[in-house]
Amino acid sequence: MLVLGCLLLVAAVLAAFAALTWRLTRTIEADNPPVGWFVDVGPARIHLLDLPPGEPAPPEPGAVDRPAVLLLHGANVHHADMRAALGERLSRRLRVIAPDRPGQGFSGEGGREVSDPGHQVALIRAAVESVGAGRLIVVGHSLGGLIALRYVLDEEGSVDGLVLINPTTHPRPGGLPWFQRVAEVVFGAPLIWTVLLPASLAMLDRLSTRLFRPEPPIRAYAARTGLTLGLTPRRFRNSMKEYSDLRNHLEAIVPRYPDLTVPTVIVVGDADPIVPPALHGEILAKVLPRARVLRLPGAGHMAHHRHAEAIAAEVERLAGLPPP
Template sequence: MLVVGSLLLFAVVVLAASALLTWRLGRTIEKENPPVGRLIDTGPARIHLVDLKPEAPAPTDVPSAGAPPAVLLLHGANVQHTDMRVALGDRLARRLRVLLPDRPGQGWSGEGGPEVSDPGHQVALIRTAVETVGAGPLIVVGHSLGGLIALRYALDEPGAVKGLVLINPTTHPRPGGLPWFQRVAEVLFVGPLIWTVLLPATLPMMDRLVTRLFRPEPPRRDYAARTALALALTPRRFRNSMTEYSDLRDHLVAVAPRYPDVTVPTVVVVAEADPIVPAALHGEVLAKVLPHGRLVRIPAAGHMAHHRHAEVIAAEIERLAGLPPA
């Protein structure tokens, strides 16, 4: 009995020490990566939005067409707006206005309530932020889970969207559901582990995590530092990511039948070697049901194709925005 009590006391001490370390690491990471854009009150939450404007208006291919549409870049899961800014945002902002929000629950954006994983909820908050800064119409670009949010944006706000560019988008439920070990992991990581051991255990493995994100292509050596990847691993943000994952299947089942209602021109960019969001289960299926969809394949590319093949994707975005080739 004494041994059991000692082991329990030891476990409590270890967890308490880990929780304190997690809190201190989280505060340090947040201090090193403060918000750099506007914190816009949308009612339920504040949305962090970076607004990049070109120095001079870009010419368009269509005379008298006026200013080209702004580009809204929506990041995927377990990251924040910096992922899209480093990959595409700064490059596109030479010629176009670029809006980069932290999706609700990520970066410096608030959740707006327990329904943070609901794509429609996210669209409503982001739309309010975009309207606040007076931007529109939009070319909406989404990567991975951000591709699902982009699709919902076009479905929920059709008058505000001129076109879509979807990069390795998450669009359809996995046949057969999630494997059992992934369901167990989601339960664990939404629970006590997320507030104690996850952050200190994960930070030393950052290079390995980045390599897995980029596989089979080589990772960008500066990726974690330039995108503040550690910020996404802090407890509140990681918890929200796990909630997105656990609720994702239900949202995909609900929205997939609506994809034929997306009537705007849509470019679906698929990386043929993406092991995280396989094209055959997602982007290729989507492109077949879109009335104005066009499939662009990138051979041998992985999930982070927007970093490794940025020029190809940026050219598609600029073409959709009506700009002549650079």
Template sequence: MLVVGLLLVVAVGLAAAATLTWWLTRIIEADNPPVGRLIEAGPARIHLVDLAPETPPGTGAGTGAEPPAVLLLHGANVHHADMRLALGERLSRRLRVIVPDRPGQGFSGEGGPVVSDPGHQVALIRTAVEKVGAKRLVVVGHSLGGLIALRYALDEPGTVAGLVLINPTTHPRPGGLPWFQRVAEVMFGRPLIWTVLLPASLPMMDRMVARLFRPEPPVKDYAARTGLAVGLTPRRFRNSMTEYSDLRNHLVAVAPRYPDITVPTVVVVAEADPIVPPALHGEVLAKVLPHGRVVRLPGAGHMAHHRHAEAIAAEIERLAGLPLG
């Protein structure tokens, strides 16, 4: 009877936690609604924000043609607002900027069970980009979004005018994932994702933000302004965990193809990034790119696109062919 009683208590507790998670998810989504367009992209709808330039952009890359649009691809556990607020609004003064929620994040659908596959994500994003009429792109990716940007250049070379990669995830770690990530994959299985993860994580939001930005201080009100809690809701967090668990296999498969990328590429490495160490990723990538250039940010952490936005935006504008100004 004691065992039965304990099981009943656990079941009731999990049911209560699941109800609380459902309620919190509804509140978080209402506080951070889709602000862009929902584009049908085959098996999924892609949510994207399309920012028109405030002033005529002139011409790009000395061709006499309109400059390319900028496609901003966010990293893991966040959605489009991270890149829009860091770079999108700044760049849209002079360039067209397209900022999607990557498949499975924000208000974009998964498009099937292979949401972690970079090629699948590129296909969905590319369809959405075509439907809003953008042809040539400078593709900018942060962290895991850097991997998607690299795959975009490999899969859609005719549409990419250049790449800017900010602390990109590019190569498998020697020896596999750190032990704490392997433990997290086991601990954050489906039952916990749909029950206790969200209510347990919200009180620790400030600590999470500090870890993202370290060793630099976070920008003010980062979590609230970017809707960081959206990435902790069950569906999005489940997709993030799938990306993490499948990441090594995707990196092993794509890394040998990097020398095939022939477009101008700027690799921005934050030298103090503890999350995606440049010595294992960005610095290694730059050595194999035919037209790669490294921009190093001494003392910068993983969220360099927020703390060093002006310097990074200048690199993007330069690659788009705009005169400095």
């Protein structure tokens, strides 16, 4: 009887947390509504922001259209992270397209293979084509850097340049750190759909600080980027799937890197503890035929927020714009 009573108590507690998580999710989605376009691309509906240039280049004899900028966000966030960091700044002079990657934000998964970079690229490419974008500068941060690399490898004919910001590029020697392996087991479906969201909201400031370390977070980062949206069950589940499958996808793509010939800028925060450059960006730079490295001394993982001007200047240079 004692065991049965304990089981019933646990079930009641989890049910209460599940109801709380459901209400919190509805509130978070209402507070961070979709602000862009929805594009149906076969098995999924992709949500993307399409920002026209605020200062379009005046027509000149023989002038060519400038490429658009495709911003690909990292894990556990959605397009608002890249919009807040770079989107508004770059859209002063260039068209900017910022999608929610499949399974994140308000984009659908498009199938169980949501963690596969090739699957994501196919959906994003179809969405980009549907809004009439032609040539691109592709910009990816963190895990979005892996998607950006796969995008260019699969669609190189449509890409004029690539900018990678603290990108995830290579399998970590020895596999994932122990705490990530534990997280994959602990944060199974029961906890993702019950206690994860309330617990995360209680430590939101600490989460922001951890993302930016050793630099301080930007003011009101969580509010400006809708950080809580990525903590809701469906989206967090998809992020965990990306993490668990990441090593296999990295091992598959690494041999293709030397085939990437577009001009590439690899931005590395040399103090990034989340995606250490010595294990990722610095190694990638050695095998890409047309890569240069922009090192940011003292910068952490969220360098696109803290060093936006330097990164925006690289994007504009690749797009053929003169300095402002």
